[in-house]
Amino acid sequence: MRKSKAEAEQKQIFFGEPLLYLLPFLIGLLIFTVYPFLNALLISFKENYNLMTGAFTGFGWGSYSRIFSDANFINGLKNTALYVLIVVPVSTVLSLLAASLLNQKVKLSGLFQTAYFVPMVTSVVAVGLVWKWMFNYDYGLLNYFLSFFGLAKINWLNNPAYNLPALIIFGIWNKMPLTIILLLAGYQNINPQYYVAARVDGAKPRNIFFRITLPLLAPTIGLTLVVNTISSSMVFMELFPLFNGNPGSAYSLYTIVYYLYDMFYNQWRLGLAAASAVVLFLIVMVLTIIQLYIQRNWQNY
Amino acid sequence: MKTFRLILIYCLLIIGGLIMAFPFFWMFISSLKTAAEVNTTPPTFWPQRLMFENYVYAFSKAPFLTYFKNSLIVVGSSVSLTMLTTILAAFAFSRLKFPGRDFIFSASVGMMMVPFEMLIITNYTTIVKIGLMDTLTDLILPFTSSIFYTYILRNFFFSVPDSIYWSARVDGATNWRYLWRIMVPMAKPALATIALLNAIVSWNSFLWPLIATNTTAKRTLPFGLYAFMSASGIRYERLMAAATIVVVPMIILFILFRRYIVEGVSRGGLKG
Amino acid sequence: MQIVLEDVTKRFGATVAVDGLSVTLEAGKLTAVLGPSGCGKTTILNIISGIVPLTSGRVFFNDVDVSRKPPEKRSIGLVFQNYALYPHMTVLQNICFPMEMQKVPKRERLARVEELGELVQIQSLMKRKPSELSGGQQQRVAIARALAKRPEVLLLDEPLSNLDAKLRLGMREEIRRIQRESKITTVFVTHDQEEASSIADDVILLKEGVLQQKAAPRMLYNEPENLFVADFLGTPPINKLAGKISNGQILLDGSEIAFPLETEREMREGQEIVLAVRAESVFAGGEPLFEGTVLERYALGKDELVLFSVGREQQMRGFVSAGCPLQEGEKFPVALRKTGVFLFDAHSGERYA
Numbered sequence A: 001m002r003k004s005k006a007e008a009e010q011k012q013i014f015f016g017e018p019l020l021y022l023l024p025f026l027i028g029l030l031i032f033t034v035y036p037f038l039n040a041l042l043i044s045f046k047e048n049y050n051l052m053t054g055a056f057t058g059f060g061w062g063s064y065s066r067i068f069s070d071a072n073f074i075n076g077l078k079n080t081a082l083y084v085l086i087v088v089p090v091s092t093v094l095s096l097l098a099a100s101l102l103n104q105k106v107k108l109s110g111l112f113q114t115a116y117f118v119p120m121v122t123s124v125v126a127v128g129l130v131w132k133w134m135f136n137y138d139y140g141l142l143n144y145f146l147s148f149f150g151l152a153k154i155n156w157l158n159n160p161a162y163n164l165p166a167l168i169i170f171g172i173w174n175k176m177p178l179t180i181i182l183l184l185a186g187y188q189n190i191n192p193q194y195y196v197a198a199r200v201d202g203a204k205p206r207n208i209f210f211r212i213t214l215p216l217l218a219p220t221i222g223l224t225l226v227v228n229t230i231s232s233s234m235v236f237m238e239l240f241p242l243f244n245g246n247p248g249s250a251y252s253l254y255t256i257v258y259y260l261y262d263m264f265y266n267q268w269r270l271g272l273a274a275a276s277a278v279v280l281f282l283i284v285m286v287l288t289i290i291q292l293y294i295q296r297n298w299q300n301y
Numbered sequence B: 001m002k003t004f005r006l007i008l009i010y011c012l013l014i015i016g017g018l019i020m021a022f023p024f025f026w027m028f029i030s031s032l033k034t035a036a037e038v039n040t041t042p043p044t045f046w047p048q049r050l051m052f053e054n055y056v057y058a059f060s061k062a063p064f065l066t067y068f069k070n071s072l073i074v075v076g077s078s079v080s081l082t083m084l085t086t087i088l089a090a091f092a093f094s095r096l097k098f099p100g101r102d103f104i105f106s107a108s109v110g111m112m113m114v115p116f117e118m119l120i121i122t123n124y125t126t127i128v129k130i131g132l133m134d135t136l137t138d139l140i141l142p143f144t145s146s147i148f149y150t151y152i153l154r155n156f157f158f159s160v161p162d163s164i165y166w167s168a169r170v171d172g173a174t175n176w177r178y179l180w181r182i183m184v185p186m187a188k189p190a191l192a193t194i195a196l197l198n199a200i201v202s203w204n205s206f207l208w209p210l211i212a213t214n215t216t217a218k219r220t221l222p223f224g225l226y227a228f229m230s231a232s233g234i235r236y237e238r239l240m241a242a243a244t245i246v247v248v249p250m251i252i253l254f255i256l257f258r259r260y261i262v263e264g265v266s267r268g269g270l271k272g
Numbered sequence C: 001m002q003i004v005l006e007d008v009t010k011r012f013g014a015t016v017a018v019d020g021l022s023v024t025l026e027a028g029k030l031t032a033v034l035g036p037s038g039c040g041k042t043t044i045l046n047i048i049s050g051i052v053p054l055t056s057g058r059v060f061f062n063d064v065d066v067s068r069k070p071p072e073k074r075s076i077g078l079v080f081q082n083y084a085l086y087p088h089m090t091v092l093q094n095i096c097f098p099m100e101m102q103k104v105p106k107r108e109r110l111a112r113v114e115e116l117g118e119l120v121q122i123q124s125l126m127k128r129k130p131s132e133l134s135g136g137q138q139q140r141v142a143i144a145r146a147l148a149k150r151p152e153v154l155l156l157d158e159p160l161s162n163l164d165a166k167l168r169l170g171m172r173e174e175i176r177r178i179q180r181e182s183k184i185t186t187v188f189v190t191h192d193q194e195e196a197s198s199i200a201d202d203v204i205l206l207k208e209g210v211l212q213q214k215a216a217p218r219m220l221y222n223e224p225e226n227l228f229v230a231d232f233l234g235t236p237p238i239n240k241l242a243g244k245i246s247n248g249q250i251l252l253d254g255s256e257i258a259f260p261l262e263t264e265r266e267m268r269e270g271q272e273i274v275l276a277v278r279a280e281s282v283f284a285g286g287e288p289l290f291e292g293t294v295l296e297r298y299a300l301g302k303d304e305l306v307l308f309s310v311g312r313e314q315q316m317r318g319f320v321s322a323g324c325p326l327q328e329g330e331k332f333p334v335a336l337r338k339t340g341v342f343l344f345d346a347h348s349g350e351r352y353a
Ligand SMILES: Nc1ncnc2c1ncn2[C@@H]1O[C@H](COP(=O)(O)OP(=O)(O)OP(=O)(O)O)[C@@H](O)[C@H]1O
Pocket: C012, C013, C015, C016, C017, C035, C036, C037, C038, C039, C040, C041, C042, C043, C044, C191
């Protein structure tokens, strides 16, 4: 449809203005997000790329074939997958329990919330050091508790077989607060009338949980699963306090992001770093699309 | 039956809360122990003698005061700059009309999927090339535009009725005045939430300082703590004292603003 | 200030919200814009205020073409249906805001607030936030804020629709009083015909973006130009009897009732018509035109109404006095008065008598 003159003129009054409002945001976004993103894509296809000079010898899939034949990267994929597969379901189940407790009308709920949520706002490095101390072989608390049950001490941090379990325990504890908050929000979105109706119908508490709460909570649970899967796929920082910045005590606990970091920061092999970054991005993208799909269906409730 | 159920709920809540919060208790208790007491079996759950010297040691052996100051500067500046760009952009995306608005917005939101780790490769070069390597500025600059917060704030701005905007326009306010006199004061709770989430993420940031700083004088707390561990060896009472220094400000922030933080997190999760 | 709309049209995509509207709003008067939901009332108000850009046509304020002026340059005051008070400001700050934007010195501002507080009677509420006010109080504050910068036009969009019935009556008189005292040209949007009739000097009645009639409320009621206008005004709604022209007479459908009626224009034989009769124009006795059978008798406020059948298929209502002995099932002779009886074409709605 043709716009009238008056309409066009009235719009013109405001025309240059939006750009001024957007500019500070867009400049930062272009320089520090869009450009590095595109550049990483590009670098992943450049052969023998030199970051500082920008020189390279040609385009190709070389970096990709190299990372996929690199034992450390494969190891990283495997560890990350294992980590995700254990941390996500376990922390979800525990969080579901905690959320249903916190959802009860109890006194001091503020205090309880603080206790449950505070790991979320504290530095991974700092709390990681505490866990490192609790994982300590000789004097650590965890081994002390194991001794209660007559179990032998475990060398969590120096026996490579126990490195991943240690990382997982720390991860579960670390992921729980966010999961609980999301689930609690899901709980609070459930219309209380459903419960009233169920109670009028004479349903037992257990039935109410499995027949009403759980199905209504399912989309939220789905959401937390995806959100946690995304954040767990990026497991990396936890290695610094626990293993002094190494991928496990025997260099066997690579993760995807650790590999990326290692290639970039320690080995200076940027093509490989970029290629692994692209792989990570693709994983995150697929998971995000799943998340959006769940959220869209969530609106239907 | 009912009281039994209530007692059970309280017991489980307390046990769960103890497990979740225990590492913080343990960190604090250990930070006040002597070296000998730390390494005893069975462990003690209350220090025999309060060793505040551990804190003194941490502050004297590593420049934790400098780290603290750097952290404050970085968090303060990056939160204020981010708020500024976020407010302006969210306003443009929600209230102003211009060609390509929705496209630019969707494209930006799409960029949220890109993990930060993917960006460090190029951002590192950018920082080096513009000569900002190992400055506090380089810890701030890459984080001044947040798609995530802009997205949240835009949604809030959208919820403000048109009639408020047009009332203000008829009352003689320009867009700029409307934004600062009406919109921003109305958005205070949303802005507080965003600022808090941003401050938490910024305070705890570790990877970027690790890459973009290399002298002691430019470190922020988490990286400083890590460096302290590498440098001064494993003396847990001292490490725990240092970790306490890093953690306490955020715990205080959380206790003071729990509602805002929980509300913000439940709406969108914690993102950088 | 006189407001002239000249062939004003506004389209939103495919919908035509206002269609070729030409009308003049007299200076110093209160004009009501009336019509059913979605007929374009708000759009017209927003065109006058400059919030909505025109698709075509022009708007004049006192001979000045303001079609392209942004809202802040039009010297208008605006009150929205939801009042749109700034929630974070006190009443005082709300009223001061427009003056602040005009850089009115503080002393003058406070003096003006004093004056307005008296006019709309909110002196004691100045320190409160909008959330601490009742609907009626918010409404007064909104009017005070709109008047603060001494606009030449006051625009009100359904200002009373959020109030309960009793308060609505009070505020109606209040707005009328404020308008009389300030003598400001006022446009008042409403979908309530009674409200429009009781408050306005002039009423503009719209249907689907098209002007139906502009007249004083009495005029609109007594001399509707088409069926829509006749139908839109009055409680109970006007009686509509379908019929056709037969042998130069009106023959009501579903009956053998026929009678002549004087028309201003020639009518075709067989033309389908609607005879519209106000309830107060029906009475028993006199020179009866036909016989009705009482179906029901009920009260409407202080009056009583009878619903009676006309022929086999049609019904109408008429007012009766409380002492009238008519009972349900009773037959009685029906006569019509000279006023309040109209004849329209059934299809075009045009008036013939
Ligand atoms: N911004 C818009 N975009 C698209 N269509 C619109 C817009 N504003 C109004 N319309 C349409 O224009 C027509 C007139 O709308 P308007 O709001 O003027 O009606 P109204 O008479 O004020 O109704 P109500 O009594 O319900 O407030 C309606 O069909 C409406 O759907």
